[in-house]
Amino acid sequence: MSFTAPIASASAKELKQRAREQKRRELYREIRRYRSVYPLLLFGVAFFLVFAYYPMYGITLAFKHYSIGKGISGSDWVGLANFTKLFDRSEFWSVLNNTIVISLLKTIAFFPAPILLAILINEVGRRLARTLQIVYTLPHFLSWVTISAIMMNLLASSGAVNGLIEMLGGEKVGFLNEGALFRFLLVFTEIWKEAGWSCIIYMAAIAGIDQSQYESAIIDGASRFQKAVYITLPSLKNVAAILLLLSLGNVMNAGFDQIFNMYNPTVYNAADILDTYIYRISFMQAADYGLSTAVGLFKGVINCALLLFANYIAGKMSSESKII
Amino acid sequence: MDKALSRKPSPERRRKRDIPKMIIVAVLTVWGLIVFYPFYNSVLVSIVPMSEYIRQPFMLYPPELDFSSYKFILSWTTLSSGFKTTLIVTVFGVAYNLFLTVTMAYALAKPIPGRRIVNLFVVFTMFFQGGLIPSFLLIKDLGLMDNYLAMILPTGIGIMNLMIMRSYFYTIPVELEEAARLDGAGEFTILLRIFMPLSMPMLATIGLYYCVDRWNEWFHGLLYMRSVDKWPLQLLIRNMLASTSSITNLMPDSVKPNVFAQGIQMAVVIVTIIPVAILYPFLQKYFVKGLTLGGIKG
Numbered sequence: 298m299s300f301t302a303p304i305a306s307a308s309a310k311e312l313k314q315r316a317r318e319q320k321r322r323e324l325y326r327e328i329r330r331y332r333s334v335y336p337l338l339l340f341g342v343a344f345f346l347v348f349a350y351y352p353m354y355g356i357t358l359a360f361k362h363y364s365i366g367k368g369i370s371g372s373d374w375v376g377l378a379n380f381t382k383l384f385d386r387s388e389f390w391s392v393l394n395n396t397i398v399i400s401l402l403k404t405i406a407f408f409p410a411p412i413l414l415a416i417l418i419n420e421v422g423r424r425l426a427r428t429l430q431i432v433y434t435l436p437h438f439l440s441w442v443t444i445s446a447i448m449m450n451l452l453a454s455s456g457a458v459n460g461l462i463e464m465l466g467g468e469k470v471g472f473l474n475e476g477a478l479f480r481f482l483l484v485f486t487e488i489w490k491e492a493g494w495s496c497i498i499y500m501a502a503i504a505g506i507d508q509s510q511y512e513s514a515i516i517d518g519a520s521r522f523q524k525a526v527y528i529t530l531p532s533l534k535n536v537a538a539i540l541l542l543l544s545l546g547n548v549m550n551a552g553f554d555q556i557f558n559m560y561n562p563t564v565y566n567a568a569d570i571l572d573t574y575i576y577r578i579s580f581m582q583a584a585d586y587g588l589s590t591a592v593g594l595f596k597g598v599i600n601c602a603l604l605l606f607a608n609y610i611a612g613k614m615s616s617e618s619k620i621i
Numbered sequence: 622m623d624k625a626l627s628r629k630p631s632p633e634r635r636r637k638r639d640i641p642k643m644i645i646v647a648v649l650t651v652w653g654l655i656v657f658y659p660f661y662n663s664v665l666v667s668i669v670p671m672s673e674y675i676r677q678p679f680m681l682y683p684p685e686l687d688f689s690s691y692k693f694i695l696s697w698t699t700l701s702s703g704f705k706t707t708l709i710v711t712v713f714g715v716a717y718n719l720f721l722t723v724t725m726a727y728a729l730a731k732p733i734p735g736r737r738i739v740n741l742f743v744v745f746t747m748f749f750q751g752g753l754i755p756s757f758l759l760i761k762d763l764g765l766m767d768n769y770l771a772m773i774l775p776t777g778i779g780i781m782n783l784m785i786m787r788s789y790f791y792t793i794p795v796e797l798e799e800a801a802r803l804d805g806a807g808e809f810t811i812l813l814r815i816f817m818p819l820s821m822p823m824l825a826t827i828g829l830y831y832c833v834d835r836w837n838e839w840f841h842g843l844l845y846m847r848s849v850d851k852w853p854l855q856l857l858i859r860n861m862l863a864s865t866s867s868i869t870n871l872m873p874d875s876v877k878p879n880v881f882a883q884g885i886q887m888a889v890v891i892v893t894i895i896p897v898a899i900l901y902p903f904l905q906k907y908f909v910k911g912l913t914l915g916g917i918k919g
Contacts, residue, residue, distance in 0.1 A: 327734045328734050331731055333807060334727075334731050335728070335733065337724045337725070337727055337728040338728040338729070338733075340720065340721050340725065341725030344778060348775050348777060349751070351759055352755035352756045353750075353755070354751075355756075355758055355759065356751060356755060358758075369758060417648060420642065421645060421646055425646065429649055431905060432657055433652070433653065434901075434908075435656075435660075435901060436656065438901060439837070439894060439897065440837035440839060440855050442837070442858050442859045443890055446858055446862055447660065447887075451662055455883075456678055457662050457666075457678045457679040458679070464677070464679060489655070493656065497909055521642075589753065589754055590755065594752065597749055601748045
């Protein structure tokens with residue numbers, strides 16, 4: 298017995314090696330078979346290498362003191378100095394707080410809007426639904442520059458809304474200059490711009506519901522409301538949960554385009570978020586590339602962790618929604 | 622006769638059934654008006670004379686028509702250069718986007734060894750990015766400051782568009798390409814002659830997505846373009862809002878008394894929205910297709 302063991306293990310080793318060789322030969326064969334496909338991959342890979350991966354190398358600036366003459370690689374290492382400097386700034390904590398608060402406000406207020414719209418649109422005739430949808434989704438295709446131009450004109454102290462308020466005998470409201478109102482405005486314009494577009498996903502989910510469920514509910518005498526609550530809503534549960542999860546995963550992105558184009562110094566303390574702060578310390582105040590890269594890295598790492606976590610949970614709920 | 626009568630609900634029943642629906646239609650219409658009104662207001666501001674706007678900025682209809690805002694922007698050369706820039710960025714940018722997306726989607730749709738690694742390599746960039754300063758320094762080091770390429774090159778592949786395109790390519794039957802291969806066609810030929818003609822609806826969809834992004838481009842312009850005559854439209858609008866005096870200073874004296882900053886701003890905004898607003902209702906089905914195909918991942 299003691300002799301057979303080493304022999305058996307030797308042959309097992311041999312078998313394993315043969316299998317590995319076989320596999321490698323198969324791999325080579327496959328690569329040869331598709332060798333003409335690889336060149337097509339090169340363009341995309343080159344794009345990602347240059348414009349996505351090379352900038353990741355630039356993150357080393359977070360640990361350096363950037364000097365223009367020396368470039369990224371030549372600048373001196375300073376360890377964690379940029380981070381200690383950052384954490385000592387009280388404005389950083391207020392910016393971080395703004396980012397999270399604005400994100401959460403938007404997520405919570407936005408979440409039910411497209412679901413409600415989808416359920417309501419589903420109740421009206423096709424032609425009306427189509428017309429409404431064209432109106433609802435148009436803002437999605439415009440930039441925040443355009444939208445904020447329109448909104449700021451509407452809500453400025455000399456704008457139409459304040460004109461109406463005065464006409465009705467009220468006092469002018471500083472929508473763009475009062476912190477709390479401005480945050481409300483951010484949430485409202487987000488819903489205004491994107492709810493109509495988001496609702497299409499839910500409408501697709503509603504279209505996929507088995508019609509016989511509704512038919513038997515009608516026979517049982519269910520009302521319109523009961524059908525919505527007991528049939529439609531439960532079938533939107535998965536889609537809704539995943540969308541909510543993904544927006545929570547994006548909590549560090551409170552909406553740069555929107556805020557950057559709408560805010561002004563009077564609302565910095567309520568609306569300045571990490572991304573706008575990064576822009577300002579990079580290009581507007583005395584530029585400090587090391588410091589702003591450090592803010593970017595701080596944000597990027599937390600964002601990445603949250604996204605991976607959201608992706609993991611979403612994957613547990615349904616394998617289709619998993620990205621990695 | 623009996624049948625016709627029984628199909629028609631009695632008046633009481635009909636009214637009872639209609640009330641909830643009327644409420645729903647009312648709610649949806651009110652939301653529609655809320656979405657529509659800001660646009661309508663912008664149109665009004667752009668077509669009334671300054672005196673009317675100052676007297677009462679809230680209007681339901683234009684009390685008096687005055688197109689001097691539009692007359693002014695027609696003669697404003699910076700704006701026409703903005704249009705030129707945006708057109709250049711859109712045309713070449715979308716071509717660049719589509720080329721990169723389609724070639725990569727084609728390669729990844731084949732069962733090539735290593736596609737998992739490449740997939741991960743691509744998707745990782747959604748989770749983590751280099752950030753503002755490293756990207757800015759890259760463009761600077763490449764010597765692309767003030768070059769149109771700085772607005773075109775950095776946005777190449779939208780990962781969702783790549784995935785949508787790839788899953789569409791999966792659906793194209795292998796037999797078609799095998800026949801072409803037997804005739805000696807190379808990969809580029811197969812992609813160009815077989816895959817692309819068969820995926821026209823999908824190409825239109827992602828092409829439109831890219832078009833919208835390019836048309837709305839402003840941030841790369843802000844970062845990289847030093848000369849005002851190379852700014853895209855959106856950046857001009859942004860700058861106009863930040864400093865209204867910069868426009869009024871540009872005004873020729875002949876129009877000065879009639880035009881006002883808000884009117885000009887809204888006229889420019891309307892002019893940039895018009896192409897999107899006109900095309901959009903016709904193209905809506907393509908946009909929606911992309912969203913539902915990308916599904917949750919969009």
